[in-house]
Amino acid sequence: MNKAIETTDPADATYGPDHPAPVIEPPRARTGRSPRTSRTNYELYGWVFMRMSGILLVVLVITHLLIQLVLDGGVSKVSFAFVAGRWASPFWQAWDLIMLWLAMLHGGNGLRTIINDYAERDTTRFWLKMLLYTATVFTVLLGTLVIFTFDPNIS
Amino acid sequence: MATPTLEKTSGTAPSADEHLVTVTFRIRRFNPEEAAEAFWQDFEIRIDPKERVLDALHQIKWELDGTLTFRRSCAHGICGSDAMRINGKNRLACKTLIKDIVGLKNGVGTKPISVEPIKGLTVLKDLVVDMDPFFQAYRDVMPFLITKGNEPTRERLQSAADRERFDDTTKCILCAACTSSCPVFWSDGQYFGPAAIVNAHRFIFDSRDEGAEQRLEILNDRDGVWRCRTVFNCTDACPRGIEVTKAIQEVKQALITRRF
Numbered sequence A: 001m002n003k004a005i006e007t008t009d010p011a012d013a014t015y016g017p018d019h020p021a022p023v024i025e026p027p028r029a030r031t032g033r034s035p036r037t038s039r040t041n042y043e044l045y046g047w048v049f050m051r052m053s054g055i056l057l058v059v060l061v062i063t064h065l066l067i068q069l070v071l072d073g074g075v076s077k078v079s080f081a082f083v084a085g086r087w088a089s090p091f092w093q094a095w096d097l098i099m100l101w102l103a104m105l106h107g108g109n110g111l112r113t114i115i116n117d118y119a120e121r122d123t124t125r126f127w128l129k130m131l132l133y134t135a136t137v138f139t140v141l142l143g144t145l146v147i148f149t150f151d152p153n154i155s
Numbered sequence B: 001m002a003t004p005t006l007e008k009t010s011g012t013a014p015s016a017d018e019h020l021v022t023v024t025f026r027i028r029r030f031n032p033e034e035a036a037e038a039f040w041q042d043f044e045i046r047i048d049p050k051e052r053v054l055d056a057l058h059q060i061k062w063e064l065d066g067t068l069t070f071r072r073s074c075a076h077g078i079c080g081s082d083a084m085r086i087n088g089k090n091r092l093a094c095k096t097l098i099k100d101i102v103g104l105k106n107g108v109g110t111k112p113i114s115v116e117p118i119k120g121l122t123v124l125k126d127l128v129v130d131m132d133p134f135f136q137a138y139r140d141v142m143p144f145l146i147t148k149g150n151e152p153t154r155e156r157l158q159s160a161a162d163r164e165r166f167d168d169t170t171k172c173i174l175c176a177a178c179t180s181s182c183p184v185f186w187s188d189g190q191y192f193g194p195a196a197i198v199n200a201h202r203f204i205f206d207s208r209d210e211g212a213e214q215r216l217e218i219l220n221d222r223d224g225v226w227r228c229r230t231v232f233n234c235t236d237a238c239p240r241g242i243e244v245t246k247a248i249q250e251v252k253q254a255l256i257t258r259r260f
């Protein structure tokens, strides 16, 4: 037996052929007025940077975590003296500096991508990205400053 | 000649619909002339499980509810007009057999089959969506032959190997199953989407075409291939079996090798 099963049909007398309900449009549909190409390679470089920095970061961060948290007594050994000792060598200074920059730019660019994907309104998108850029620049500058001006004899 | 007729008449009447099963179709309905909200409606029908979802939709429209609205034209997987979300996956209704998507127990479907419009495009009525943004992205990648110089006096020849290079992407029927299965497209309709990239790929890798650089430049932009997250929904959705994600990756690769 063929039959239509009665379901809750929210028929509403306020809509009709002459005054239909509004349809729900997806955010940012493509139209003839969508922006034309900007002729930059920015997105390309961003994409390549994410792959390259990702590979480097795996090495940098895992080694960093091993030294800080696992080897030689684990986290309990980390003290001011330990940090001062490591940063006495330009090698570890450079290591930490590269790690800081790569991690912040990698994470920042990743978040920028997520904001581009998920922020629906242009103003939300803009302000979220401004917040992100400010936080990234601040952290990178502060970290760099600390690495370069670190004074082991501070009292 | 006489034998088949004989066999037919010898079949007993009660068993005529023995091969039919009872299946419930749960269809997403929306009619802006009646209500602002979309809702689910169940239709229980008796149908041969070897029929397609499109046949079931026809049966519902012709026998139960004439207001059910959907697009179809060829009914044989060629025109690309009946892409819809069937049991949560983008499929062509005319290529999806009911027996492949329903669990049966004693001739009754264990679960309803859900049918909804494809996502990421404006729903106009029931299963019909506004395809304009989709075709706009298609137009924006210039899906036509671009050449320089004078028109040749004879046809443009191509080796079999050169033709093979882009064979996969020539199969596209512009059904939008891929683009409307892409989560990046759902959240940002300005993204060109897999279908436009597939059709750009078809010309970028055509040895007779000279507009590859222009198309690559368009796809190199903010809404181009770099937004692809290799989710593979498009490859899964494509009713033509095109390796959509692979085509997108090939465009990325072409951009990288040309720019470095």
Ligand code: SF4
Binding pocket: B080, B171, B172, B173, B174, B175, B176, B177, B178, B179, B194, B195, B198, B237, B238, B239, B240, B241, B242, B244
């Ligand atoms: S690539 Fe496949 S899924 Fe996408 S529009 Fe073409 S035929 Fe449809």
Ligand code: FES
Binding pocket: B071, B072, B073, B074, B075, B076, B077, B078, B079, B080, B081, B082, B083, B092, B093, B094, B095
């Ligand atoms: S009706 Fe033409 S592709 Fe399904």
